[in-house]
Amino acid sequence: MPATTHTRTRTGRTLAGLAGLAALIAIGLLANNVAREMQSLRSARSDNAQWSLAQTEVEFLDFVNAVNLFEEPPDRIRRRFDIFYSRVNTIEVAEVYEKLRQSDQFASQLALTRTFLNEAVTIVDLSDEDFIAQQDALKTLAQDARTTVRGLSNAGLSIFAANADRQREAVAGTVAQLAVALVVFVGALATSILYLNRLNTINITRERAQKEIATRMNTVIETSLDGIIVSNDYGEIIEFSQAAEKIFGYAAAEAIGQDVAHIITPKTVQNEQRTGLQRVSRGGLQHMIGAGRRRMDASRKDGSVFPIELSIQAAELHDSKIYVVFVRDVSRVVAAEQELVTARDAALEGEKIKTDFVATMSHEIRTPLNGLLGNLSLMQDTELTSQQDRYMRNMETSGRLLMSHISDVLDITRYDAGKLKVTTDPMNISILVQDIIDNQSAMAVSSDTTLRWHWIGESRDWVLSDPDRVQLVLINLISNAVKFTRAGEVLVTAEIGDNNATSSDNIVFCIQDTGPGMTEELANRIFDDFVTGNAAFDREVGGTGLGLSIAKRFVDALGGVISVETEVGKGSVFKVILPMPQAEKPVDVYATPKTVPPSTILSILLVDDNDINRILAREMLENAGHKVVEAHNGKSGVEAAAETRFDLIFMDISMPVMDGRTAARKIRSGHGKSAQTPIVALTAHALPEDQAAFKEDGMVATLTKPLSKNSLLDVLRSTELQTVPDAETRDQGDVYRSKAYGKMLKRFISETDSFVEWSQTSSLPLDDIADQAHKIAGSAATFQSKAFANSLSDLSVAARAGEVTFVGHALQELPTEWQDTKRGLLERS
Structure with a gap:
């Protein structure tokens, strides 16, 4: 039962009880009043006040008759007077006559009667002879008092009659009130009976409802x-x-x-x-x-x-x-979930086996392909005719493109695992598209197909994007258009934004062909894996059906959109929208450097804690004819610079014991023999603010790792040393042509294996992680593993800054990144 219902029931019962109690109290009070009035009436009858007043007049008349006749002896007359006198005294002092005495009319008549008595008593108290002698005087007094006594009697009776009337009216009123109270009480009782009967009916109904609810609830509970x-x-x-x-x-x-x-x-x-x-x-x-x-x-x-x-x-x-x-x-549910988990694990294991198979096959294909490309490189160093040189360059281009395709197959696995990484570098999109057009021109000519491209509207040459991913996307789309078009036209256009684009940073590429087109069903799944077109197409052209699926993945990774519009017999239009913000053309810092005579032999101090970097740099410098002294940390470098005068000092920045910036300041502020020797900073990252800080420390230039022979020689030749950017853009082959490459690679892999294994230990000091990550990053950069070097550099910076969450995530991903990097290094070797 709701609380409000209980409250209403209790309130109703309380009010009914209070009404009944009030009625009973009122009846009691009224009954008590009636009883008092009746008692008052009974008391008046017992006192017989009215009779006494009437009797007073009778006794007075008896006295007057006796005086008038005077037949009785004086003593009997005196006795009648005494009775009358006693009656008057009683009226004067009795309590029952108090209210009568308060009446002015009664009081005046009583006073006159008292005057008569006082005058008459002087005669009555005389001796018999004197009494008889005063008979006439007494008669006169009695006769005069007769009216007074009658007035006294009448006044008293009138008052008593009025009082009686009032009492009767009071009793009648009280009885009427009592009757009303009884009616009210009976009404209250009747109302209470009706209300209680209603409550009883409600309670019976509610009890029945509660029983039904209880029955339903029990049924629900039990079923x-x-x-x-x-x-x-x-x-x-x-x-x-x-x-x-x-x-x-x-x-x-x-x-x-x-x-x-x-x-x-x-x-x-x-x-x-x-x-x-x-x-x-x-x-x-x-x-x-x-x-x-x-x-x-x-x-x-x-x-x-x-x-x-x-x-x-x-x-x-x-x-x-x-x-x-x-x-x-939930025993069955848990068992089913366990079966699902087992099935999932089996599926993941199968996926891992597939991935390992793809990686293994890619490696097996890469091995002979690397041999082929290596021999092509060697043949290019021999004497070739112009035609042979052109063939060699075409073969090398195709071989490297095939190598890129093999890497792309691995990228599918990386993308699906969420590990595909894209870079953002300045690139000339016009040159890239033109190179692809030139590469596909021979195939287009053989198919009697016209292949051309142009900008629509304003052009934008230098943009920020991932050159490798963009190249693969466009070359897939353009080569497909050329393959499927016979005696037709393939038109490639580029446009900054379009009517539907929301950002002016977007570039829209359209590859339009006049080939056979596709059905709607094929167009809906053309970007899926292993889709190669219809049977008719398959008879004319080959392919694995992965090109467009890889392109779709790369476009998604770059934050773009790829789509196709096609109609059977009328060709196809592939549209790619990619975010490509405008970029500044990179400055060529190697233009016409001022040089010193090549016969000059320099004495160089090389300060670096990374053994591999030191070995590579020393070999490059010694092959150029210079003398090199090594120092393993900043403190050793300061000591060597104090004892020996060097022509040039290469100073690594992050080192144990003493970092490069501190060492440079100590060399400059000291009085050693190399206090004025130019110092070149060696670092994996050189932001503008870092370069400014290096100059404040006394360093005249910054050389960015990985080191290459050309970048080192540029520094040696420069009479006004400047910042030398990433050597990867200058000479990718220096480290691979080093005589000690195999030994250094083996040492680098061993060191990195140990570092990765150590990094998976729990509760490592952040400073130690930062130092070790920086050291390995330098070696990774030397071996052209730029992505891995960047990851290690980010890890080192985060550890220095105390970013525990980022460090934990980076350490978790580190083993996978290292395995991919190591596989690539071994394949390149």
């Missing part, structure tokens, strides 16, 4: 597939459904009164889970109440442990709570 357990504040079970009986194996009679935690939780984990369930009943684990289902282990009566899903709800009673526990046996 529910979930077990329902109800406990009180103390955790004692007060309800135990049939489903709960089936789930736990206890009969309801066994479970009721038991501790809910004892029934549900297994013995092995009872302490923890029972504590939690018991805390629910004490209000300590409120977050479980109404928080949905929670999975846990439970035990049956036979002791077997099984998984359940449990949820708890609380309900407020008058001064306590009950807790309803819904329990579901």
Whole structure:
């Protein structure tokens, strides 16, 4: 029953009771008034005041008659006078006549009567002779007083009559009030009876409804597939459904009164889970109440442990709570989930096997291809005719393109695993497209197809993007258009933005051909893996069907959109929209450097803590005819510079014991023999603010790792040393042509393997991580592993800055990145 209904019922009963009580009190008071009035009436009759007044007049008349006749002896006349006198005295002093005496009329008549008595008593008290002698005087007095006595009697009777009337009216009014009160009381009783009868009817109806609700609830509880357990504040079970009986194996009679935690939780984990369930009943684990289902282990009566899903709800009673526990046996669900997990693991294992197979096959293909490209490179160093040189360059271009395709197959796996990384570098998009057009021109000519391209509207040559990914996307689309077009036209256009583009940074490429086109069904899946077109197309052209799927992945990775519009017999139009912000043309810092005579032999101090970097740099410098002295850290470099005068000092920036900036300041501020020697900074990253700081430390230039022979020689030849950018853009082959390359690579792989294994240890100091990551980053840059070097540099910077979250994520990804990098290094070797 709702609380408001209880309140209304209690209020109605209280009001009915108060009304009845008020009626009873009123009846009692009125009855008491009637009783007093009746008692007053009874008291007036007993006193017989009116009779006494009348009798006073009678006695006075007896006295007057006796005086007038004077036949009686004087003593008898005196006795009659005394009776009258006594009556008057009584009227004057009796309490019953008090109200009469308060009347002016009665009081005046009483006073005249007293005057008569006082005058008459002087005669009555005389001796018999004198009394008889004064007979006439007494008669006169008596005759005069007769009117007074009658007036006294009449006045008293009138007052008594008026009082009687008032009393009767009062009694009548009280009786009327009593009657009204009785009517009200009877009405209240009737109303109360009706109200109580209504309440009784409501209670009967409500009781019937409650019984129906209870029956429905019991039916729901007993037919529910979930077990329902109800406990009180103390955790004692007060309800135990049939489903709960089936789930736990206890009969309801066994479970009721038991501790809910004892029934549900297994013995092995009872302490923890029972504590939690018991805390629910004490209000300590409120977050479980109404928080949905929670999975846990439970035990049956036979002791077997099984998984359940449990949820708890609380309900407020008058001064306590009950807790309803819904329990579901999820043994089958858990078993099904385990089967799914097993199937998933098997699928992942199969995916891993596929990935490993692709990687292995790629490596096996790369090995002979590397040999082919290496021999082509050697042949280019021999004497060739112009025609042979052109053929060699075409062969090398095709070989490197094939190598790129092999790498792209690996990129599919990296993309699907979320590990494909793109770079953002300045690139000349016009030159890139023109190179692709030139590369595909021979095939177009053989198919009697016209291949051309142009900008629509304003052109934008230098942009920021990933040159390798963009090249692969465009070469796939253009080569496909050329392959499928016979005696037709392939038109490639580029446009800054379009009517639908929201950013002016976008460039829209359209590759339009007059080939056979595609059906709608084929167009809908053309970007899927291994889709090669219809059977007719397959008879004329080959392919694995991966080109467009790889292109789609790369476009997605670059943040762009690729689409196709086609119609059978009318050709196809592939559209690619890529974000390509405008970029400045890079400055060629190598233009016409001022040089020193090549015969000059320089004495050079090389300060670097990385053995591989030192070996490579020393070999390059010594091959150029210069003398090199090595120092393993900044402190050793300062000591060597103080003892020997060098012509040039190469100073690594990040080193243990003493970093390069500190060492440069000490050399400049000291009085050693090389205090004025030019110092060139060696670093993996050289931001403008870093270069400014290096100059403040006394360094005259910055050389960016990885080192190359040309970049070193440019520094040596320069009379005004400047910042020399990434050597990767100058000479990618220096490190590979080094005589000690194999030994250095083996050492680098060993060092990096140890570092990666060490990095997976828990609780490593951030400073140690920063130092080791920086050291390996320098070696990685030397071996042209730019992506891996950048990752290590980022890790080092984050560790220096105390960014624990970034460091943890980077260390987690490090083994995978290193395996990919190592595979590439071994393949290149």
